[in-house]
Amino acid sequence: MSSVSEPIIELRNISKRFSSTQDVVGRLATRLGLAKQPPVVHAVDEVSLRIMPGEVVGLVGESGCGKSTLGRIVAGILPASSGTVLYRGKDVAQLPTRERRRAKLKTQMIFQDPFASLNPRMRVSEIVGEAPRVHRVVSNDVEAYVSEQLHRAGLDPSYRRRFPHQFSGGQRQRIGIARALAVQPEFLVCDEAVAALDVSIQAQILNLLLDLREQLDLTYLFISHDLGVVQHLSDRVVIMYTGRVVEEAPSGEIFSRPNHPYTQGLLAEIPRLDLRKRRFSAIKGEIPSPLNPPSGCHFHPRCPHAMPRCSVERPVLREIAAGHRSACHLNDMDAAEPLPAGAAAGRA
Amino acid sequence: MTVTSVTDRNSPTLEVQDLKTHFFLKGGVLRAVDGVSFTVGRGKILGLVGESGSGKSITGFSIIGLIDPPGRITSGRILFRDRDLSKLSEKEMRQLRGNRIAMIFQDPMMTLNPVLRIDTQMVEAVLAHDKISKQEARARARDALGMVGIPSPEERLSAYPHQLSGGMRQRVAIAISMLHQPDLIIADEPTTALDVTIQAQILAEVQKLARDHGTALIWITHDLSVVAGLADEVAVMYAGRIVEQGNVDSVLDRSLHPYTHGLIGSVPSQNRARKRLVQIPGMTPNLLDLPPGCAFRSRCAHADMACEQDPPITTPEPNHALRCFHPQREYAA
Ligand SMILES: Nc1ncnc2c1ncn2[C@@H]1O[C@H](COP(=O)(O)OP(=O)(O)OP(=O)(O)O)[C@@H](O)[C@H]1O
Ligand SMILES: Nc1ncnc2c1ncn2[C@@H]1O[C@H](COP(=O)(O)OP(=O)(O)O)[C@@H](O)[C@H]1O
Ligand code: SF4
Ligand code: SF4
Ligand SMILES: [Mg+2]
Ligand SMILES: [Mg+2]
Numbered sequence: 001m002s003s004v005s006e007p008i009i010e011l012r013n014i015s016k017r018f019s020s021t022q023d024v025v026g027r028l029a030t031r032l033g034l035a036k037q038p039p040v041v042h043a044v045d046e047v048s049l050r051i052m053p054g055e056v057v058g059l060v061g062e063s064g065c066g067k068s069t070l071g072r073i074v075a076g077i078l079p080a081s082s083g084t085v086l087y088r089g090k091d092v093a094q095l096p097t098r099e100r101r102r103a104k105l106k107t108q109m110i111f112q113d114p115f116a117s118l119n120p121r122m123r124v125s126e127i128v129g130e131a132p133r134v135h136r137v138v139s140n141d142v143e144a145y146v147s148e149q150l151h152r153a154g155l156d157p158s159y160r161r162r163f164p165h166q167f168s169g170g171q172r173q174r175i176g177i178a179r180a181l182a183v184q185p186e187f188l189v190c191d192e193a194v195a196a197l198d199v200s201i202q203a204q205i206l207n208l209l210l211d212l213r214e215q216l217d218l219t220y221l222f223i224s225h226d227l228g229v230v231q232h233l234s235d236r237v238v239i240m241y242t243g244r245v246v247e248e249a250p251s252g253e254i255f256s257r258p259n260h261p262y263t264q265g266l267l268a269e270i271p272r273l274d275l276r277k278r279r280f281s282a283i284k285g286e287i288p289s290p291l292n293p294p295s296g297c298h299f300h301p302r303c304p305h306a307m308p309r310c311s312v313e314r315p316v317l318r319e320i321a322a323g324h325r326s327a328c329h330l331n332d333m334d335a336a337e338p339l340p341a342g343a344a345a346g347r348a
Numbered sequence: 349m350t351v352t353s354v355t356d357r358n359s360p361t362l363e364v365q366d367l368k369t370h371f372f373l374k375g376g377v378l379r380a381v382d383g384v385s386f387t388v389g390r391g392k393i394l395g396l397v398g399e400s401g402s403g404k405s406i407t408g409f410s411i412i413g414l415i416d417p418p419g420r421i422t423s424g425r426i427l428f429r430d431r432d433l434s435k436l437s438e439k440e441m442r443q444l445r446g447n448r449i450a451m452i453f454q455d456p457m458m459t460l461n462p463v464l465r466i467d468t469q470m471v472e473a474v475l476a477h478d479k480i481s482k483q484e485a486r487a488r489a490r491d492a493l494g495m496v497g498i499p500s501p502e503e504r505l506s507a508y509p510h511q512l513s514g515g516m517r518q519r520v521a522i523a524i525s526m527l528h529q530p531d532l533i534i535a536d537e538p539t540t541a542l543d544v545t546i547q548a549q550i551l552a553e554v555q556k557l558a559r560d561h562g563t564a565l566i567w568i569t570h571d572l573s574v575v576a577g578l579a580d581e582v583a584v585m586y587a588g589r590i591v592e593q594g595n596v597d598s599v600l601d602r603s604l605h606p607y608t609h610g611l612i613g614s615v616p617s618q619n620r621a622r623k624r625l626v627q628i629p630g631m632t633p634n635l636l637d638l639p640p641g642c643a644f645r646s647r648c649a650h651a652d653m654a655c656e657q658d659p660p661i662t663t664p665e666p667n668h669a670l671r672c673f674h675p676q677r678e679y680a681a
Contacts, residue, residue: 198400199570203627210622265545271571273572287515
């Protein structure tokens with residue numbers, strides 16, 4: 001992989017805030033100043049991220065931590081509340097309309113639930129062929145083009161006339177992949193793309209994604225809560241916790257030398273085929289509410305190493321080794337002193 | 349196929365013998381469970397694994413007596429502490445259910461009533477089987493919530509299910525299953541949708557229950573890695589039958605059935621990073637038109653003419669049994 005080129009996607013200080021849903025009366029009351037402002041969910045909180053061409057970046061975190069929201073911002077289907085998205089070095093918001101549309105087309109998304117994301121009333125040929133036709137990726141013989149896409153995703157092209165409900169879960173995920181690839185993207189955001197599938201089908205889809213990456217020089221942002229899958233697939237891993245990136249490193253590095261206490265706890269709990277009759281234990285406490293996240297370091301109520309400073313000061317994400325970044329105050333202490341080896345740290 | 353280890357023999361909590369649960373449909377007979385046998389000893393955990401549609405849930409529903417027409421248990425015995433559950437009346441079954449036997453469903457809303465507060469439901473569940481005061485019942489409910497790692501359980505008691513996240517709802521359902529410290533819990537993929545840290549909390553509680561109260565567990569899942577860390581025994585199901593079973597180490601380290609090999613090979617792991625995973629070709633068969641013989645043969649690299657007959661049960665080592673004509677030591681590449 002070339003590491004000299006510029007990132008294909010770069011996020012600078014991206015935040016996304018949702019105000020929680022209010023009914024019409026509530027909105028009116030707020031507008032008239034009769035009710036207080038609705039609570040705000042800080043789904044993504046000042047995230048910066050660079051993804052190089054050809055990389056597979058795994059994005060990991062507990063549910064509700066903002067992975068999907070970040071993925072949708074990367075894919076250009078959700079606007080950020082603040083911050084900058086750069087596509088091949090250019091601020092997407094500043095691009096002329098035509099170029100912006102092109103950049104968006106080059107980034108496609110694959111979703112967890114292959115059924116919900118496919119229009120049940122459209123035939124496979126329309127699902128896969130519509131976007132390439134509209135965007136003039138292909139001008140003549142759309143049918144032949146669709147067949148080629150289906151074939152590449154491992155589906156028999158004779159299924160073209162069928163509807164989504166006539167397929168199994170794994171086959172539907174292949175349709176989703178064929179649809180995404182039909183517009184000839186460079187970058188795929190896969191959001192829990194194999195989470196709903198049986199292990200054997202999951203293996204087929206993971207193999208397909210690895211093959212396609214090689215054939216088509218694709219770059220992936222692979223969102224998953226399954227650390228085994230992420231470890232299998234990723235070159236680099238990004239760990240999120242309530243809206244923030246807390247650690248980021250090459251895959252081998254993060255699994256062998258996790259730095260952040262949250263990452264250490266997370267990795268200690270990966271179920272593994274070779275570990276028998278384990279004593280399960282877990283990071284104590286509850287996943288914090290994004291409506292009201294803890295002060296300072298979001299992880300401090302659950303962190304075994306928390307210090308007074310942790311509840312007041314947000315730790316910055318900074319480099320602790322080549323390509324390895326972590327956001328924890330422990331790294332500011334005597335640099336020569338190794339991290340207190342959390343019981344979890346040495347497990348991998 | 350029954351494997352009884354020496355230690356369990358004196359006190360199996362559950363013994364399932366040749367269970368068959370069939371669905372009588374317009375298109376024919378669907379043999380969802382077709383001759384399944386296993387035992388679970390006191391305080392032991394059996395991992396029941398297999399792809400979706402292999403009959404895992406129906407096995408669980410059969411034990412707990414939740415099979416409705418057109419489905420029916422057509423044969424076999426389900427001995428729970430020496431009583432045959434398949435012979436009990438619905439009333440007798442209701443007395444056991446939620447009390448001595450509990451089930452945790454994949455979807456927590458199978459357990460929870462959406463219109464009732466958590467405390468109402470939990471107190472009701474306690475009082476259904478124990479004659480104690482409402483206050484005592486409420487205290488027990490609160491303790492159970494604490495046990496599954498729910499913070500400020502007192503406050504959560506007055507919540508409605510929709511006010512909790514999916515993971516929290518599942519933990520409430522698990523807490524309800526533990527209210528009476530049952531002798532047997534059947535857990536149907538209860539942690540599949542949960543994050544690893546929450547999953548680990550729940551697995552820790554489940555282990556404690558087995559250890560401290562001798563609760564026997566059937567843990568249904570398609571995640572072999574969870575089973576590896578949790579179970580004493582493993583049964584691998586395919587198309588309504590157990591194709592390989594035994595001690596967790598025998599089945600995972602010395603598996604002999606081609607299907608088990610395929611399942612193990614398809615688990616992503618560190619040592620195979622960025623390499624292709626083993627793929628089991630094809631798909632699970634339609635149970636409605638299942639021809640006789642080994643149901644795996646359309647996907648099996650070792651299938652031959654012999655496999656058109658039902659494979660016999662063989663026992664290559666103590667506490668390890670399988671159904672296959674051509675047991676394989678090595679993976680088929
Ligand atoms: N529409 C909404 N507006 C604002 N906040 C919400 C909304 N829906 C859920 N929340 C809050 O966001 C957080 C996450 O809730 P959510 O239902 O998404 O859980 P989850 O992340 O799916 O968890 P689990 O994996 O356990 O199901 C909770 O604190 C919840 O109260
Ligand atoms: N449209 C929305 N309205 C309100 N809140 C939302 C919306 N989308 C996401 N959120 C909230 O933002 C947070 C992050 O969501 P998401 O990115 O979907 O998490 P993940 O994918 O990591 O599970 C959650 O707390 C969720 O409730
Ligand atoms: S900053 Fe403090 S609370 Fe946060 S992870 Fe580091 S030690 Fe723990
Ligand atoms: S009996 Fe034959 S078809 Fe079935 S698993 Fe064994 S070798 Fe394969
Ligand atoms: Mg999500
Ligand atoms: Mg099931």
